[in-house]
Amino acid sequence: MHAEAKAELKHRQQAIGELVRPLQESLKRYEEQLCQIERSRQSAYGGLDQHLQRLQQETGNLAKALRSPTVRGRWGEITLKRVAELAGMVAHCDFVEQPQVETDEGRLRPDMVVHLPNGRQIVVDAKAVLGAYLEALDTPDESRRQEQLRRHAAQIRSHMEQLSAKAYWSQFPKAPEFVVLFLPGEHFLGAALDQDRTLIEDGFARRILLATPTTLIALLHAVAYGWRQELLSEHAELAGRLGKELFDRMVVLAEHLGEVGQALGRSVQAYNKAVGSIESRVLPTARKFKELGIAAEKDIPPLEPIESAPRPAPPAE
Structure with a gap:
């Protein structure tokens, strides 16, 4: 009877040990984590203390x-x-x-x-x-x-x-x-x-x-804005001068083109006069050679007058 009770007690102790073992292991891990956190805290606080000391020293300097x-x-x-x-x-x-x-x-x-x-x-x-x-x-x-x-x-x-x-x-x-x-x-x-x-x-x-820095920055920003506006004004003035200069040059170019057109017109007139003179005076005499049996290998091609004239350039406004 005593042996059975002792065996039963041992069995129950083992069962209780099995139940408690996971809790013991969890407590052990928790304790290890607490120790690690404490070591990390001490290390961090030590580094922070060094930074504060260095900052205090630099501030003092x-x-x-x-x-x-x-x-x-x-x-x-x-x-x-x-x-x-x-x-x-x-x-x-x-x-x-x-x-x-x-x-x-x-x-x-x-x-x-x-x-x-x-x-x-x-x-x-x-x-x-x-x-x-x-x-x-x-x-x-x-x-x-x-x-x-x-x-x-x-x-x-x-x-x-x-x-x-x-x-x-x-x-x-x-x-x-x-x-x-x-x-x-x-x-x-x-x-x-x-x-x-x-x-x-x-x-x-x-x-x-x-x-102070704040008010001076505001003042200098206004000055910088004035510089930008001045630069824009200078650019606008320069653009106006360039535009006037370009227009004046276009007027001169139009005048030159008008002179070229007039010269082309006179050239066409002179060409037409020359064609008319050839048709009325030169070719009739040349054709008589053919009537006399003195024929060339090629005939004189007809010359057509130029009917179109150069387009006059529009006047500059």
């Missing part, structure tokens, strides 16, 4: 470089040129970079002069005003941050006043009486306007137009 006035100025000039190219303009054709102008007070050199149709020009000066702005970004103190932003707005106003004093419009007679002050970022102007809301109006009063 950029911010450090932009603290240099020379680097900021060059960055502003490059951004200005890129904006002009994005607007469809070509260097040395549609705009010139840093042309030099000699004045009584010294040498002036704006960052860019944009050529307009009819020989007009727009003077653009790029200013990367970033010193106080970068200080505002670095400070965690809000009052200190607002102080630096007010200083940033004051720096832009100072550049605006200095640029107005240069009066580029008097050095470029074909330029309108304003100069574009280009700021290479929308946020630079936005941060300044938050502190000094009269910057744009005061700029207009000083003949200075504050522009």
Whole structure:
């Protein structure tokens, strides 16, 4: 009895083991997948952390470089040129970079002069005003941050006043009486306007137009459109001149053809007179040779007058 119970228990344990084995295998595979996912996550997070560290380092290097006035100025000039190219303009054709102008007070050199149709020009000066702005970004103190932003707005106003004093419009007679002050970022102007809301109006009063990449692209697009319209106008004018020249030459050709027709008419008249003279005077005498028995091997063929005449050329209207 005891042996039978023991055998029955073993049999049931085996049956239960068979039932549980697939679940154990599934749990094992699930555990392996979790381990693989965790290893992948750690690897991905490690790579992301490296990218973030590298990005932070590069951002720090950029911010450090932009603290240099020379680097900021060059960055502003490059951004200005890129904006002009994005607007469809070509260097040395549609705009010139840093042309030099000699004045009584010294040498002036704006960052860019944009050529307009009819020989007009727009003077653009790029200013990367970033010193106080970068200080505002670095400070965690809000009052200190607002102080630096007010200083940033004051720096832009100072550049605006200095640029107005240069009066580029008097050095470029074909330029309108304003100069574009280009700021290479929308946020630079936005941060300044938050502190000094009269910057744009005061700029207009000083003949200075504050522009960012967005507004300058719109302005240069208008200039490029004007160039295209000017080119179309020049082509239309050239087509008109060519059409007039072609018509004048066609008149001369028609006159020449009329002279040729008249000459052909006179030739036909002379030919018909010659045929008439041969028929009335030459051939009767020649036929008498045949009557006298002095016959040639061939007869003289008849000559027919030309009845048609050249069509007269129509008069030129």
